[in-house]
Amino acid sequence: MNGVHDIGGMHGLGPIAPEPDEPVFHAEWERRVHALVIASPTRGNIDAGRHQRELIPGPDYLCMSYYEKWFTALTQMLLQGGVVTAAELASGAPDPAAPKATPRITAEQVAPALSRPGSYVRETSAAPAFKAGDKVRARNLNPTGHIRLPRYVRGRAGVVERCHGAHVFPDSHAHGAGEDPRALYTVRFTARELWGPEASARDSVSLDLWEPYLERL
């Protein structure tokens, strides 16, 4: 979707404000939101979570802090997954008729689970269409659903640098349509191709793009 989250290339959003000796969290509620997002059985996945944050209305998205967005998206996912009901959220108390669940993770299981190596690579029978060195163009795609092709590269020409194998495809995965693995490539675009002749002739931007986002040049 062409939401305000797709922010690359905009001007006028203010100065960058590094904070000296910044703490990991700025408030106790941020700690709890982070942990709840990790531990809650939302029945969603990482791509669905990202899409939920993109669905926050643009003006709110720009004014919310990171953890406010996380909290808003978590609440939505819990509701949509039927994990909690709107009545329970409003009252703060569990529905007396609902059976009591068992937490899916205990304190002892946390560190091993969080440090376990994972992978988004999946075996597929389809051979990748492109190889390193191929010239490609990012397609001009404008779906209303989830997509990880920023607007600033759509229609632009670049060169494939590397193929990462078939990765879970967010455009499907975010919408409950399965992992639908597709070949993932690092594609390099020159700064001039993206931003015009005023940009440095030396500079470039590389993005990781799935095969359905690309066409051969």
Place this chain on the structure above:
Amino acid sequence: MPHDHAGHDHEHGQEPPSDIALRVKALESLLVEKGLVDPAALDATVDYYEHKIGPRNGARVVAKAWSDPAYRARLLADATAAIAELGYSGGQGEHMVAVENTATTHNMVVCTLCSCYPWPVLGLPPVWYKSPPYRSRAVIDPRGVLAEFGTELPADVEVRVWDSTAEVRYLVVPERPAGTDGLDEEALAALVTRDGMIGTARL
């Protein structure tokens, strides 16, 4: 800054808890009462992200790459495996790529679409990395962003920006500072900064 209006609650001061703090507490209580989450597991999760991971992990990776040419070669060839050799792995570090700064190339990492960041080696990202000013300008004006961080890059140095649009995560390997020949890995690691490994600073 936009994150300030609710980014700091007042639980430790005289003022009552903020609305967001109350809402988060209510949701946690509901999930605990329903048996969906274990509060001790939430505490352990917070502890993990606050104390077990952070930029010191990445600094050890960089220092080893500076000291050990064979490790550097493994890191550049397969960063996920080389980083796992030091015991760092897990969510948001599943597919690592190390990009090396040289006298003629400077690398800088961003996530324009959200806030993707290599958690196992750098910890959770700072607020500025997650905020619209950095996410918007890193790709269109990386030299201006670097200048804002106090680094004026010579025009003849190439800037490579990496926009983390998938589950690949990037770690910048800064140039080893001059005059550090006699230092061991631990002393070298102390020189490596978080911003150096994001690419918004040079060491």
